[in-house]
Structures are given as C-alpha cells and as structure tokens.
Amino acid sequence: MLHSLHLRDFVIVRELELSFSAGLTVLTGETGAGKSILIDALGLLLGERADAGLVRQGAERAELNAVFTPDAQPGIAAWLEAEALQGDDGQLLLRRVIDSSGKSRAWINGTPVTLAQLKSLGELLVDIHGQHAHQSLLRADAQRALLDDYAQAAALAREVRDAYRHWQGLLGELQEAERNQSAYEAECERLQWQIDELAALNLAEGEWPELQTEHKRLHHAASLIEGVQSGLNVLADGDENCQSWLASVQHQLAGLADYDAGINETLGLLEGAEAQLADAVHALRHYADRLELDPARLSEVEARLDAVFRMARKFRLPPEDLPRQLQDWQARLSELGGTGGLEGLQARVAAAENAFRDCATQLSQQRAAAAIALETAVNAQLPELALGSSRFAITLLPLDTPAVYGLEQVELQVANHPSAPLRALAKVASGGELSRISLALQVVTSRLAAVPTLIFDEVDVGIGGKVAEIVGRRLRELGEARQVLCITHLPQVAACGHQHLQVSKTSDAGGVVSAITELKQAERIDEIARMLGGVTITETTRQHAEEMLGIAG
Template identity: 55%
Template sequence: MLLSLSIRDFVIVDRLELEFSSGFTVLTGETGAGKSILIDALALVLGERGDAGVVRAGCERAELAAEFDIGKLPQLQSWLDENDLAGDPGVCLMRRSIDATGRSRAFVNGNGVTLQQMREAGEYLVDIHGQHAHQSLLKPALQRDLLDAYAGQVALAREVALDYRGWQGLRERRVAWEKDSVAALAELEQLEWQVRELQGLDLGPEEWPELQAEHARLAHAASLLESAQFGVELLADGDLALLSQLNGLIGRLNKVLEYDAALGEPLAILDSSAAQMQEAAYSLRHYAQRLDLDPERLREVEQRIEALHGMARKYRVMPEALPALLQEREERLAGLQHMGSAAELRQQEDAAREVYLAKAAILSEERRRAAQELSARVSEAMQQLAMAGGCFEVALHVLEEGDAHGLERVELLVSAHSSLAAKPLAKVASGGELSRISLAIQVMTSKVAAVPTLIFDEVDVGIGGGVAEVVGKMLRGLGAERQVLCITHLPQVAALGDQHWQVAKCVRDGQVLSQISLLEHEQRIEEIARMLGGVEITSTTRRHAAEMLGVS
C-alpha cells in the first residue's frame, strides 16, 4: 500500500510530505483548491507522461516521490528482482523529476528506469478510477477488458490474441501459396536448375583473382625467363659482370685504405652493395630455375577463365560476383522449399486453429462464469443506488469464427426498471444512472483486483441525497479490504472516511499555493459543515455535520 508521498514545486504546490494509512481516506476542499493535484502527482510517479507545464512557476524542476509497502506483493518483488531493481526488503521507492525544459527522469529504488518500466511497476501498486470512467464504459474494448480483468484472465486473453494472429498468419500464407503456386513452382524449378549450374562451376571466393594472377604469369613466362636470365648474366655470369667489377673496386680500395681512413665509409657502402647484388643474382637464378613454361596449363587456365566469363555474361554479373550470386539463389531456393506444399500449409494452419480454439474455449468458459457473477453483483448494488428494479447484464454474443479477442463479443446491458428489457448501456442510461452504474462496477471489480491501493477521483459526480451515503458505505466497505483514497465533494461520503485530508489554497509571498492537512474531529466537523452549508456555516449545520460523523 501507499505509505508516503513527497511533492516539491509541482503546479501550485511548493512542498508537501504526506503519510498515508490503511482503510478509507477522503480528500475534500473547495473547487480549485487543487484536490486533483495529489492524484496527478501520484500518476506521474506511476509512469504517466508529463511535461514542463507541471513545474511550479519560477522553479527549476518538480520532484515527486512515493514509498510503498510491497510485503504482500510477491509478483512485484519477483518483477523487481528480474529487472535488477530490488531495494530494501518489503519496500518500493518510486521517484520522478521533470525540469523546466520538459526533461523527465524516473527511478525505482534509486535505479534509473524508463517510463515503461515505471508504468509496469505502477500497475502492481495503484489503480486510479477517474471521474470520467463512466464515459469509457461505453467503449466495447473497455467493456471486454473489464470482464477479463474481473475474471482474472487478462493473461489468457493476451495469449488468445497472439494465437489468433499466428493462425491468421498461417492462413494468409496458405492462401497466398495457393494463389501463386503456379508461379512459385515455376520459379522453384528455375532456381533448382540455376543453382545446379552455378554449383557446377565449383568457383571458390578467392579463385578468380588467383586465376587472373596465374594466367598473367603463364602467358608471359618466356619474357619473364628471358628477363631473369639477363639479370643473372649482367650481375654475375657475364664477362663484364657488375658483381665482378664491383669486387675489383672493393679490392683496390682495401689496398689503399691504410693511407686514408676516410675511405672506410664508401668502402662499407660498396661491401653492402656487393652483398645485396650477390643476393639478387642468387634470387634471379632460383626464379629462372623454377619458372614453369607450361603451355598445357596455360590452355587450362584460359579455358577456365573463358567459362567463368561466359557464365558471368549469362547472369549479367562480373565473374568475381558469381559466388555471391550462387549464395543468393540458394537462399531464395531454400525459402521456396520451406514454404512446403499446400497440404503441409493446410496442416499447419489447422494445428494453429486448434490451439487458438482450445484456449479461446477456456476463456469463454471463464467469461461466462465471471459475467454471471458480475451481473448479479452490480444488479444488487443498483438496488442500493436508487435504481430499484433495475438490472445489469454482461452479455456474450457468440462469434461464428471468433476473432483476436475470443469466441464472443462482450456487451454491457442495463435495464433501469424491471418492466424494461435490458439494452446496451449507451442507449438506456442517463448521465446520473451511468455514473451510479459505473461506480457499482468499479467497486465490484476492485474487490477481486490484486492491486492494494485504489483511488477514486470524484467518481461520485451526479450523485446526491441518500444515494451518496450508500456510495460512502460502499467505499468504506472496500476500504476494509484495500487502501482506498477518494476525492469527493459529497459530505455524506466524506463523513464515512477513516481519515480525512483537506486541500486548501493559501497565499505566501504573493504566490497562490496548495496545502493539504490531516483533519482531527473538530476540524472534520467544520469541513463537513462547509460542504453542507455553503458560504455561511451555522450552528445547525455544525450539529448536522457532527451527527454525520457520529460524534457529539
């Protein structure tokens, strides 16, 4: 449950430190005092989107933080562990900051998180029912989601949707195959032939550049041999061989070196040159000896190059691109072969359909059970909410083939009087009736929810008189099971709270600020009297307020 909420520089709040208790807590205050600011702040801490407009004028950023007791929420503790966000045992700290530029930062137990992660954690902690919930009830998707949540089958409904999409995907694949089977088979046969032809070349990724190098060497072997032999003759074997002349020069210089040591430097260079020249002559002689004049191999290489050129021209690519072309054709062929036959695709489609129908049937049974129970509970609550004789029904309309949401369409029906047939909620309920029905549904569905903290933001709009007291008793009864916070403008509801917070405006240093305070008995009497009596509070109004609070 929610233990505390800290608010800094948020809208018209400069600083608030609030601590919450279990049970039923009410928040009241004059219009415009900022009652909904508390809910807005909590919503941001739970991952709702925010912008720079929430930062109090003249401040750098808004800071919001909430502490929750999660000792009885093992699923949330597991989620925190899985995401490396665990903090102190039994506690979850949620923090959010939004600066004046609109930049937002979110933290769970001191760890930076995305808004999506913050929302996921928040879904375990708090359920907020807004004052316009009755309008959302008119949407078919929300009606279906509400029933699934009441039945505790949200996860199963999600699986059914995934299975349906998988089934339809296979169906579309099978239909496409049947439609294009002639063209696909023709392409398959062509690809098989092309792959066999390209594979027959047995061309490796490095063979083409190697062939070109070998061809160049074989085609010019005579010139290469002649040049190598000329080099050996010039360097070492000829009558005027350079190496012989160089060695003669080195010998003469060595004889006169003793007369001038300055000759040592050029002599060292000549010695090095002679050694390198000797090495070059040796290398050229070795090259000439191993050079292969092989006309037969040259013809083989030229035939191989011509074959590759011919294949490249056929497929309109460069010879070096033939290995990549083969890989591309093999992958496309594998894809077509994987498509299987029409019979195989039909078998896969039927198997997926059976999986979908099996899960959807379980979901339908759970929906029928939950629909009967929810219909009875909301109908019973309607009798207490000045709708005597009225009934509520969750109708399940069977869909022949089913869809992504199951084998039935969910529709909420209502009858305001026992003599009238139940009709769709949008067609028979007035604004006031819709508000009361919505409240009854929210209270009944919240009783089976796993979320420990429930917040009702002026859901009692359009309700008054004795019905308001019934509403207060409903919320108080719910508070015996969960932590319930309710923003209300009805004194009958406010009087039934276990705790009572008052929201008020004040002016400080020329700025209008909102402040919240926990009321004691005498203060509650004054607040209830204000809600009862309007501008001027009389002693009679105070006595009435005291009676409502059950204090003398």
C-alpha cells in the same frame, strides 16, 4: 500500500509532505483548490508522460517522491527482483524529476529507470478510477477488458490474440500463393533444389575452418617434422644441447656460491629456466609423436575443400555461410508448406485456425462463467444505489466471423425496470445511472484486484442523499481490506473516511499555492459542515456534521 508522498515545485504546490494510513482516506476542498494534484502526481510517479507545464512557475524543476511498503505483495517483490531493483528495509522508493523544458528522469529505489519500467511497476501498485471512468464503459473494448480482468483471463486473451494473428498471417500467405500459384510453385521448386544440393554436401557448422587448419598441417607435414626434430636436437638430443649447457653452468655457479651467497639468486632463476626447458622438450616430443606424412588424408581433405569451394561459388556465398543458408532455405520452404506446396500451406493454415479456435473456446467458457458471477455481484449492489428496479446483465454476442479478441463481443446491458428488455448500456443509462453502475462495477472488481492501493477520483459525481451515504459505506468497507483514496465533494462520503485530508489554495507574493492538511476530529466537523452548509455554517450544520461522523464510525 502508499506510505508517503513528497512534492516540490509541482504545478501550484511549493512543497508538500503527506503521510497516508491504511483504510479509506478522503480528500476534500473547495472547487478549484487542486484536489486532482495528488492524482496527477501519483500518475507521473507511476509512469505517465510529463510536460513542462507541470513545473511550478518560476521553478527550475519539479520533484516528486513516493514511498510504498510492498511487503505483502509477492508480485511486486518478484517484479523488483526480476528487474534487479530491490530496496532496503521493506520500502519501495519512487522518484521523478521534471525540468522546466519538459524533460524528465525517473528512479526506482535509487536506480535510474525507463518510463516503461515505471509504468509496469505502477500497474502492480495502484489502480486509479478517474472521475470520467464510467464513460469508458460505453466502449466495447473497455467492456471486454473489464470482463476478462474479472475472469482472470487477460493472459488467455493475449494467447487468443497471438493465435489469431498467426492464423491470419498464414492465411494471407495462402491467399497470396493462390493468386500467384505459378510463381509460388516455382519458388518451392527452387528452394527444394537448393536444399537438395546443400544437403548432399552435408557441410557441418564449423567444418570449413577445421578443414582449412587440417589441410595446412598435412600440406606442411614434412617441414613440420624436420623443424621439430631440429629443435629437439638443439634443446636436448644433440651432442651439444641446451639442457647439457645449462646443467654445466649451474654446476659451476653452485661451487662459487660457497664464496658469495649473492649467486643464489641467479641459481634460482636458472632452476626455473631448467624446469621450463624440460616442459618445452616434453611438449615438443609429444607433438612430434603425432606428426606423420599422410598423403591419402591430404588428398581427401583437398577434395573436400574443393567440393565446398565449388558449392560456395555456385551459390555466391562464403563457404562458412553454407550451413546457415541451408537452415534458412529449409525454414522458408516450411513456411510455404514444405514439399506439399499449396496443400502443405493449406494444412498449416487449418492447424493455425484450429489452434486459435481451441484457445478462443477456452476464453469463451471463462467469459461465460465470469459474466454470470459479475452480473450477480453488480445486481446485488444496485438496490442500495437507488437502482433497485434496474437489472444489469453481461451478454456474449457470437460473432459471424472470429476476431482478434475471440469468438464473441462482450456487451454490458441494462433494463430500467423489471418488464423492460435488456438493451446496450450506452443506449439506456443516463449519466447518473451510468456513474452509479460504474461505481458498482469498480467496487466489485476492485475486491478481486491484486493492487494494494485503489484511488477513486470523484466517482460519486451525480449522486447524493441516501445513495451518497451508501457509496461512502461501500468505499469504507473496501478500505477494510485495501488502502483506498477517494477525492469527493460529498459530505456523506467524506464522513466515512478513516483519514481525512483537506486541500486548500491561497495566494501570496509568489503566486497561487496549494496545500493539503490532515484534519483532526474537530477540523473534520468544520470541513464536513462546510460541505453541508456552503457559505453560512450554523451550529445546527456542525451538529449534523458531527452526527454524520458518529454514524460513519
């Protein structure tokens, strides 16, 4: 959950330090006081793009810091571990600095990170439902994504997308091949001929440098044998050799050491030289045992080198590149359908289509089951949102031609009264109805979401009275299991908060400044009374506000 937020020189905030509690936190204030600043700040800390206009006028930079406590979310811990960004003491620290030129930097637990990393982590931490979120429900892609998320089928939807693109890519190759059949067949024949040539050579990866090394050794075997024997004579086997000379010197100096112990240091060095000389003689004898003149093998290696070199010259390639070129040609021929030509490519297209349809069918089944569950849950919410006569449905419309997202389009539908037919949400729902249906969907889907913190930015626009009270209760119930932040202009919703923050705006010599204050019980009564009564606040209004707080809990 979000534990605290610190802002400095951000928009119209000079400096702000806030602590958040579990449950439902409501933010209220006069219109234009800057209630959206909190959402904007969190959005930036969670990876949104920044610009210079976010820095308070006259300041060099804006600084934003947030502290989360992610202990209960294994997905967050796993992400931090995978990115090597773990923190200390069970806390997660996010920091963003934006300078007056618009450039920004970001940190997670003190380590510099990219915006992509910040955004990836942000999706695990906070889910923001903006005040215009209901408008996205009019888009087909948003409706489909909503159902896929509820069905926990987002990963399967990505598999369907990838399978579709693979199928369509092969299909494009097949169509191109059919349009240019003669050129296609010629390329297949050329590739097969080249592959046969290189495959017959059977040159292994790394064989070319090994052949060169062996040839050099065999070609100079006589010189090597002569040189090694000469070296052994000098070091150990000759009448006068290094080992005997070294032993003689050691013997002489050992006798002198009795007169001056200073010679012992030299004797120690000579003993080391004696050991190294013995090792060198041993290694040289071992090498000499393996040396032999082998004209037959030399002839074989020279023939192999010549065959490889001729093949490399034929294909105008460095000899060491021939094995890799063989693999490339084999892969290209496989892409074109192998030795089967067009028939082989047609078989690959058919296999890719079958793979897509198998995956898409699984997705369709998951969508169908989730659609029933989601529409049932949403319909249960509607009566309390003054939509009792409406009926909500999720319909899967089969496509004549498969698409990148599957075999059907997802359409949210509604009927305004029991006898009315279901029609697309965009064609039936008014702004107020759409807002309430959106809220019902958000409440239902948020219960299943994995993110620990949910933010609702004036999603209660267009409702009031009894419905507003019910919305407040729903948000409070959601806050029993999750941390919920809600920016609201409705006193019924504000009264349901476990924590109440008030946003205010003042002017001083430095300009307009926004501030956020946590309200105590008496202050909450005054704020809710203001929301109820407007400019003139009477004692009756305060009593009404106190009563609302008492009823809310």
